[in-house]
Amino acid sequence: MKEKKTLILVTNDDGIEAHGIRILIDIARLYGEVIVVAPDSPQSAKSHSITQNIPISFREIKLENQYREYSCSGTPVDCVKLAVHEILERKPDLILSGINHGLNTSISVLYSGTMGAAIEGSLNSIRSIGFSAENYLPDADFSYTVPYIKKIIEDVMQNGLPEGVSLNVNIPENPKGMVLCRSAHGKWKEKFIDAKNPHGRKVFWISGKFIDLEPDSEDTDIFLINKGYASIVPTKANFNDIDSLKELKFRKLYQ
Amino acid sequence: MKEKKTLILVTNDDGIEAHGIRILIDIARLYGEVIVVAPDSPQSAKSHSITQNIPISFREIKLENQYREYSCSGTPVDCVKLAVHEILERKPDLILSGINHGLNTSISVLYSGTMGAAIEGSLNSIRSIGFSAENYLPDADFSYTVPYIKKIIEDVMQNGLPEGVSLNVNIPENPKGMVLCRSAHGKWKEKFIDAKNPHGRKVFWISGKFIDLEPDSEDTDIFLINKGYASIVPTKANFNDIDSLKELKFRKLYQ
Numbered sequence: 018m019k020e021k022k023t024l025i026l027v028t029n030d031d032g033i034e035a036h037g038i039r040i041l042i043d044i045a046r047l048y049g050e051v052i053v054v055a056p057d058s059p060q061s062a063k064s065h066s067i068t069q070n071i072p073i074s075f076r077e078i079k080l081e082n083q084y085r086e087y088s089c090s091g092t093p094v095d096c097v098k099l100a101v102h103e104i105l106e107r108k109p110d111l112i113l114s115g116i117n118h119g120l121n122t123s124i125s126v127l128y129s130g131t132m133g134a135a136i137e138g139s140l141n142s143i144r145s146i147g148f149s150a151e152n153y154l155p156d157a158d159f160s161y162t163v164p165y166i167k168k169i170i171e172d173v174m175q176n177g178l179p180e181g182v183s184l185n186v187n188i189p190e191n192p193k194g195m196v197l198c199r200s201a202h203g204k205w206k207e208k209f210i211d212a213k214n215p216h217g218r219k220v221f222w223i224s225g226k227f228i229d230l231e232p233d234s235e236d237t238d239i240f241l242i243n244k245g246y247a248s249i250v251p252t253k254a255n256f257n258d259i260d261s262l263k264e265l266k267f268r269k270l271y272q
Numbered sequence: 273m274k275e276k277k278t279l280i281l282v283t284n285d286d287g288i289e290a291h292g293i294r295i296l297i298d299i300a301r302l303y304g305e306v307i308v309v310a311p312d313s314p315q316s317a318k319s320h321s322i323t324q325n326i327p328i329s330f331r332e333i334k335l336e337n338q339y340r341e342y343s344c345s346g347t348p349v350d351c352v353k354l355a356v357h358e359i360l361e362r363k364p365d366l367i368l369s370g371i372n373h374g375l376n377t378s379i380s381v382l383y384s385g386t387m388g389a390a391i392e393g394s395l396n397s398i399r400s401i402g403f404s405a406e407n408y409l410p411d412a413d414f415s416y417t418v419p420y421i422k423k424i425i426e427d428v429m430q431n432g433l434p435e436g437v438s439l440n441v442n443i444p445e446n447p448k449g450m451v452l453c454r455s456a457h458g459k460w461k462e463k464f465i466d467a468k469n470p471h472g473r474k475v476f477w478i479s480g481k482f483i484d485l486e487p488d489s490e491d492t493d494i495f496l497i498n499k500g501y502a503s504i505v506p507t508k509a510n511f512n513d514i515d516s517l518k519e520l521k522f523r524k525l526y527q
Contacts, residue, residue, distance in 0.1 A: 064320035065382050066347075072467060072475035092321075099476065102462040124395070126511045127320050136511075140379070140459055176523060179516040197520055199512045204395055207357040212327060220327035221354065251516035254509075256381045256391075257454045261434040261506035265452055268431060 023049030023174065026100050026109040026138075030093045030117065030130025032059045033078070033086070037116035040159045041148065044166050045113055048174065050083045052109070054100035057088035063130035065137070065254075066092050075099060093134035101141055111174065112138035115148035116159055116166075120187045122149075122238040123203035123227065126252060132185055136254050139183040144173050147252075151189040151242075162188045165195055165247055181253055187238060188247040195247035201237035202230045278304030278429065281355050281364040281393075285348045285372065285385030287314045288333070288341070292371035295414045296403065299421050300368055303429065305338045307364070309355035311385075312343040318385035320392070320509075321347050330354060348389035356396055366429065367393035370403030371414055371421075375442045377404075377493040378458035378482065381507060387440055391509050394438040399428050402507075406444040406497075417443045420450055420502055436508055442493060443502040450502035456492035457485045 025045045029038040033055035045051045054075065068091045079086035087104060089096045093114065101108065117131040126132045131147045138145030146169060150162050165188055178184065185200070206228050209221040229239050238248035280300045284293040288310035300306045309330065328346035335341075342359060344351045348369065356363065372386040381387045386402045393400030401424060405417050420443055433439065440455070461483050464476040484494050493503035 059325050062322045062324045064318075064322075064349075064388070066319040066321040066385075067317045067383055067478055069317040069478060070314050072469070072477045074469075074473060074475045094319075095478070098462050098478065099464065103464050103476065127391075127509050128322055130321075132511075133319070136382075172523070179513070179519055182513050182516045185511075197517060199514065199517060207353050209354065209358050214327070214329075218329060220329045221358065222327045223322055223324060223350070223353065250511075251513045251520055252511045253513035253516070254382050254511055255513075256387075256440075256505075256507045256509055258434070258437050258506045258508035258510075259454065261437045261508070262452060262454060264434055265506055268427070 023111065024107065024109045025049045025051050025111045025113060026105065027051060027053045027113050028055045028093055028096045028134045029115050030056065030060045030063060030134065032056050033088045035118065036156060037118050037150065037159060041113055041116050044163060044170065046084065048170060052100065052105060053086040054089055054096045054104055056093060056096060057090055060092050060130045062128045063092040063133060064128050065094055065133040067098065068092060068095050073099065075104065093130040094137045097134050097137040109143055112143050112145040113148065114145070116162060117149035118157060119153045120149050120151050120242065121147065121185060122187050122242060122248065123201040123229070124205065126185055126200060132252065135183040136252065139181050139253070142180060144178050145183040146173060146186060147183065148186045148188070161191050165192065169249065183252050185250040185252045186247065187242060189242050189245060192247040193245045195249055196241050197249050198236055198238055198241055200250045201234065201239040203239065204228050204230060278366065279362065279364045280304050280306050280366045280368060281360070282306060282308045282368045283310045283348055283351045283389045284370055285311065285315045285318060285389065287311050288343045290373065291411055292373050292405065292414060296368055296371050299418060299425065301339065303425060307355065307360060308341040309344055309351045309359060311348060311351060312345055315347050315385045317383045318347040318388060319383050320349055320388040322349050322353065323347060328354065330359065348385040349392045352389050352392040364398055367398050367400040368403065369400070371417060372404035373412060374408045375404050375406050375497065376402065376440060377442050377497060377503065378456040378484070379460065381440055381455060387507065390438040391507065394436050397435060399433050400438040401428060401441060402438065403441045403443070416446050420447065424504065438507050440505040440507045441502065442497060444497050444500060447502040448500045450504055451496050452504050453491055453493055453496055455505045456489065456494040458494065459483050459485060
């Protein structure tokens with residue numbers, strides 16, 4: 018069977034014991050040889066961070082035919098780097114990250130460790146997909162996501178993705194279908210919840226509320242999810258703002 | 273004096289005791305009231321990560337007229353969020369991040385905590401600038417950077433920045449001048465250096481080599497820095513890849 022030769026790396030940011038990655042592993046195993054390299058503890062909101070000041074390590078959890086599992090002390094991006102450059106004998110054909118417990122729409126892609134891992138994969142020219150589902154519960158029933166995830170994996174295995182592009186897939190509960198779209202322009206409005214630690218010191222838990230900055234646009238992930246669809250956003254990290262470059266050049270302040 | 277009312281937040285990713293932030297603080301104090309909220313330990317390569325699973329805290333280090341200093345247990349982005357939403361009485365007029373010990377050109381902007389803080393500022397519509405200098409030594413002589421940093425701060429205070437845009441400033445040693453440009457398309461080729469920890473366990477230190485993927489382009493930060501100029505890149509985080517959206521729509525695989 019041709020598919021059995023496909024090498025699939027699975028990771029996430031909720032940690033190797035999260036429910037979401039278990040579902041994703043089960044799906045991945047339908048399509049090829051699966052290697053899991055995932056954080057040994059929750060790594061939510063780790064963005065694209067890597068571990069530089071301390072060493073990282075990994076540990077073999079399972080070793081079966083066509084299936085291996087490793088937990089790693091680093092971030093999701095560390096997991097991808099360590100897997101690709103150290104653990105795997107060859108470059109994987111596919112990287113699957115998730116299923117994240119909670120959506121990563123709009124600006125959340127910037128903070129998301131799930132998408133950090135997928136973007137890192139795409140920087141290495143590996144077809145990469147991040148999956149997030151609208152349920153934060155540790156024992157969330159993600160079974161409704163399975164047919165959608167399978168359809169996307171099959172499409173990407175067959176047709177590929179543009180160079181350097183990953184998919185950011187967000188699945189609300191029991192979606193009506195799925196739609197390719199762009200991510201909404203939005204921001205988080207922070208609120209810190211203060212508490213006292215056992216030593217009497219004031220500490221702060223980060224919390225916040227998402228603000229959709231273009232609620233009238235009908236082509237965004239936020240709009241479509243609110244309408245009950247799963248969103249698929251082609252994602253590429255780009256930090257150059259070419260319009261501003263032109264605008265600032267007019268100032269002639271710099272040589 | 274009008275300038276004295278300007279409120280400037282200074283942060284970094286090398287930690288509050290780093291040499292680079294001390295230089296930046298001294299410069300900032302020439303232009304207004306300065307509040308420093310910086311990580312209490314080195315936070316290099318923390319990207320846009322925030323601390324979600326544990327609480328963060330901050331501690332007052334100095335309290336002087338027109339000058340306060342706080343160390344924070346979180347990441348650079350945590351520092352900006354905590355400063356803006358919890359510590360400061362009003363929104364700062366300017367955020368300065370750095371001076372980072374080491375350049376943050378090309379794709380390094382994605383991993384950089386220095387630029388994570390600046391980008392977070394710009395998401396809050398605050399004029400934000402990240403400074404990085406080409407010297408990794410803890411006691412680097414950054415005095416050559418001072419006139420360049422002053423010129424950029426004065427320009428931004430006077431003329432502002434486009435909405436949502438921060439500046440990524442990289443200064444090689446003794447530059448010939450500074451140039452507005454875009455960041456180069458590049459990538460890091462990882463290499464892990466393995467070692468044994470004192471308990472005999474194999475651990476890995478991340479290392480790597482930068483690869484410029486467009487060495488012939490003459491309008492990139494990498495090219496200009498190699499020619500001896502400081503680079504100023506207008507920076508905005510954009511993860512939507514609109515070209516791919518059009519390409520993938522043709523597949524008609526999704527509704």
